[in-house]
Amino acid sequence: MGVKGLQYFIDHCCPEACVTVNLRELARQHVANGQHGCSTTANITNPTLLVDGMACLRHWYSCKDWVCGGQWREYMALLESWVEAFTSTGIRLVFFFDGVVEEQKRQEWVKRRRRVNGEVSKVFSHIKAHGEQPGAELFCLPSGLATFTRFALRSLGQEVLCSVQEADYEIASYGRRHGSMGILGQDSDFIIYNSVPYLSVAKLRLEDLTTVLYDQESLCRAIGLGVTQLPLLACLLGNDVVSEECMHHVRSNAMARYRNSRPPLGSGAPQGQKVLAVAQLVSSVWGREQGEAGLIPQSLVLSAPDRELLERGVRSYLLPGQEALQRGEVPTLHPDIARVMERYVSPEILKACREKHVAAEGFMVYSVMCEGVVECSNSLEDEEDTELLPQALVYRPCRQHIYSLLLDRNNSSSMDVPAVREWFVYPGNPLKEPDMVYPVPLSLPCDQPSLEVLWLGSGPEVSALRLASFLSVFDCQDFSELYGAVEDSLLAALCLVTYIVLQVQELSLEDVDAYLSQAVCLRLKSTQELQYIKLPHLSSRAVQLGSLYVRGLSHLLGANCASGCPLPSDALMPWHSFDGRLFHSKYLLAHTGTEKTLLLDGDSSCLSLFLCLREKLTEACRRRGRALQSRPRPNPSEPSHKTTADPRYRDGHRGGSMHTGGPSGDRQDWREREERTGDQSHGGGWRERGGSHPHPHPQSYPHYHDGRFQSSSPPPKQSRGRSHHSNRRRYQLAPRWSQPPAPGT
Template sequence: LLSDCCEFRRSAMGVRGLQGFVARVCPDACKTVDLREMAEKHRTDHPDSPPVVVVDAMSCVRRWYTPESWVCGGQWREYLAILEDFINVFMTAGIKLVFYFDGVVEDKKREEWIKRRMKNTEEIATLFRFIKTHRKQPGREMFVLPSALPTFTRYALKSLGQKTVCTLQEADFEVAAYGLQHNCIGILGQDSDYLIYNTCPYLSIENLHLDRLVTVMYSREVLCRVLGISLTHLPLFACLLGNDIVPESLLEGFWHKCLTTSPHRNNSYNRRTNILLSVANYISKIPCSYSSLKHLEEMLPLGSDKTLLYRGVNSYLLPGQQSPWIPPNVINCQMSSLQQQSALCQDKEIFQKEVSLFLKCQVGQIMGSSSSIGQQLGTEMYFPYRENLFPHPVGHAALDAAQGAVGFLVCEHTLPAPVELLIQQHPKALLRAALNPFPSSLHLCSGLPQPKCGILYLALLKLMRLAEGALDPTVHVADKGVKQCWSQYRPLRTPLVTGLHLHIEPLTTTLSVRPSNQSLIHQEVHLSNPCLSSSGTRMLCRTLLNALAKEQHIRSENYSIFNILSNGEIECSNSLEDDCDTEIPGQALIYRPARQHIYSILLESGKGGACPLVKEWFVYFGNPLKQPELIQPVQPSVTGGTPNLKTLWFAKGPDVEKQRYSTFLACFHLQDEMEELQALEAPVAGFCCLLAYLMMEVSSLSLEDLNAFLALILCLKGKSAAQLTGLQLAQVDSRGVHLGAVLIRGLTTLLMANSACGFPFRMDDLMPWAVFDGKLFQEKYQQSHGGCSMEELLEGNVS
């Protein structure tokens, strides 16, 4: 769902035709490079930082999936071994990898996403016709990624110890920004937008020879020399060729004008190549200025939105970059790689006013340099105004500061660049603002100084994280005499406070602190909160839940939860389903009842208020995707009522663990089977939960189908990746292909329920390499339907 939005190919891989143009017309821009040599040079030039390659994972998954079989549902253990080999080659060369995955379909991409989904539907229909006719898998020319491959690739990489990031916007911007900010030796991918961004070198995954660590590096400088333009021209060049912001349909007239006046037109080139050359010739002759951009916007038929070119050029500017095409007094709206998610992060809108007041008023007073602070913030900075939702005594400086800082708790990655800069330059002042009038030496124990308001304390925790390393207080953990210093706590991305467990009214906070060489230490702190109304505490709790969901989303630790909580929207791409088989409903419909229960848990319906509908963009036969389907959350049947998210996510103890497990089972109507399922190994329990749900929801499933699934889970346990790779199929059954895809999509539904219910299962226990193999399932499916004996079907695994 999160990455499945781009499951077959990202909807638009950069500027159409540019990658081929570079290969055909300017081969000098395609330089073969040795990544080991690049890494060694980096180590020589930067001895304090390891060489890093940032990977655009969505443009790599097709290259990574090399198992021979792909139609039967996926060869997951073989694929996991391939990923491990890929990582090990880079590790051996001393190169660190950072993987980025698309985490959302942006509104501007929705139309293109729908077009791709419709095209994929046709491709899958053709694929099934081939399988039914020839009873075998077609050649690689008809290759389609196994269902949910990008989703499970994220978890596979995490399980292999790699840093994976699930983005809050289109991944290419965040990849380019990371590469620039962290001085990476290159971006590994296959997206011509990386020729437009002024970032680190762009390395080709298609041309990568893994055994030698050699690939092609595309040179922006050589491209510009061939085109007769400069690096500064590239963003405008991309926009005038058509991209995600400026549609090609608006540019036909402009292209015609360029073609008729260009001296570079060559009849031996195709039309697209001549368009690229003529557009480059046109913009090389105009001044690099905002007035030139405005003239182009007036000239083009942009309709009511005359800012398309401006926004298009601006979308390629990375943090800290400027452009002559953009007015110098306008702050780049993408100064943070996550800033454009203000629409997704609803909490930011709530707290913007407090953040503004905190930074502009309080810090300057504390530091005695409000004018310099104001200059750093800049007069152009814009914060949407929202009424303060947390009542507090007027003029209480420390409380005002703390309430502003709560915005950081939720939106640490969505702040404008001047704010981020201020945090980096003045962490002491920020922290002291929250601590005031309390001492800088903080004791996490029952003797903690009692703040006037719970919000202040929460802000303090956040600011402690932001200021890590800037102050040198000693943190005393009052537990068996253990005393740990600030420097012993882990960095910002693994917070000092690893768990924040709220029991509101009265507000009680359990702090889980993890020193570097100690086990978790839990301390309970009771906070008086006279300034918080009941609606305020509810809002505060919801804010913390959203903040946790967002952080887990970015780290690829949950599944789809943040998208639902923040935007009320979710999507799922095509699956390998046979639309002609009307006896098996589309997987989107099969798992909808379970999703409705998950939505109810997340949005907490049944609390006396209306529960918002969830917008679903799910591909299945009969859905034209003209608009999202509005799905009503449905409360699951849980004994004693559905626990709230605060309990499921934050509470501790055996009773809560039981609540998590029973709520998870209730999503699949299996709450009465808890004792039997808990007696099984976790992967088997998850698989059986899914299988029982399928048998209830799909009336056409037979005893033979059930036996095939059971034989799969029993026989898979003892088989290695090499054994599964060597398994040969005499033929392929199309219905078995369909059922394999349905089961894999069911595993993603288990992941979503597990994330919503506070992780009663380890995510690793619900992964396909633990419970599924496509060829093995095909074999068991055909054996079961062929009437083989139970002993042969189970291969002696009778238990």
């Protein structure tokens, strides 16, 4: 996330390095000077602007609501307008997103996650105290925003690339290689790389396409260094590779010498003094010994470990062709993963895996197969809620099935099947080490299909295998006959809600009604109507359930990619099955006993579809011994809460959920806890018991037509899916180590 203190120094102490530019004019000059390069696949005539997607997320997501799970339709409209502002002027955009967390930066990643923990805890405290969304000082991006934004931009026709190394490095390398007009982001690392101009997204004015260009040459003149000396400056100040603490003693000595050599600076900014002091140190030691080898001057007194760390940090800024000592190739595979790959995965599969990852067409697959690690950042989860299971544990069983599809090639109990290292943030996990989670085979009536079949095969039988594999990941084989009979997004929503109900014993009929009704009603809502929804108050439990659902959509996406994509990726996007404020309004209505007709906005077709989906879910749960119960939870502060329809939308089928009421809303400092397993159906919290669910044989379902399910006739496209029987099995949640299954299970 940049060089410690450098962005502040540039903005506040080095005005000559901050140049306001018009991007239209910058693009014209770029073309006139013949600086635009050639792509490796096609000649590019339009000037190319590289966009650091991760740095832009906070600027793109400007929707009023964020705590309820995300205003995804509105967000899509904002993204479309943002892209159009550039492309209408002839500027080509290439978006980059982080695809991996490099191990040398893991501790910095962990440090940030712990810091966000405290912020999320404050969010829930505010909601429970005031019943409304907190202010901007506690703003937290909706869960899964980075993942789904990649697919959103692709759907808008944009080129999106996912990194296999540090994203900043790949962006700078791409810009230098292709002669791009600049990098739009908010990361001071970009002024360290010897690449293309660094442009600020924080200071971007979309209406006239102006922003600030951070001029590298002006910065160098101001601090008395050359461009090649900037990497050493960055590492001594502290960055993601060399922590600020590691070089504290060097900076302290530099500050002492700097102050002794200068007159008193009065109230001069300490941040400015620090950068100037370290720059003076770098200048004094650089090139003192003629012909010295290595990246770090020998005259810079360091211990051997510190010197090695500093050299690694400096090397991380060297782009291809700039120095003999370069960054190196993509990190090698984890030994266990590499061994499995050699035995079970063909080069063709690995090539396809990497290509899909780089093109941002996949999720989770590359990190599992080629890195042996999966991470998930903070979610909106209430550490004080001892009842709801954290999302990391709710979705662990389905991830174990995904790992099996990707890694357990011979479907045996062989102990050489590797564990996947999971870095997931959840209550009780101090993030000192990863959870080691082993694959669990799917329950299929046939041998588990190979990736060659799922990814490269063709024909109706392969299509059926893909669908069966996908549904089995979530123990939703019952719904195979619904494929092609209901919209793909609704089938995905039904699978997800069913899975959540099976995993979380405390979910009630009211929670299911909220989930399903909002998925059904969302199809008929415009973006404007969704923005008009008013919430009389917020429920902290509904906030957590909304975040849980969106995290589940990313797991649907991972399972779909691993299974060979039986569903189009677009069907798994949140803007087709979830809206935060709509879900919250349905939750409040469902838990205050609102009639189903009103819950479904008075639309008879929506009601019919809702009741059919609800029946299929409850039947599937009943067959697995999960009996849903009614447990209404009116808000304690407003036990008589009622929501009313906005009169502007009362007529017609779309108005029933436009609610009015009281004030609307203008990462979790979890304590370490032991996680215990048990088998209670309700009562107590997840810390006192775990979840395990039997999975009896499913049966075929009737088909959907004209708002109702019909029996007998086959689905419109028989090759798209078929029903399968499954073997009886049980999920077991193991908090730290998920051992491989014993033979015969």
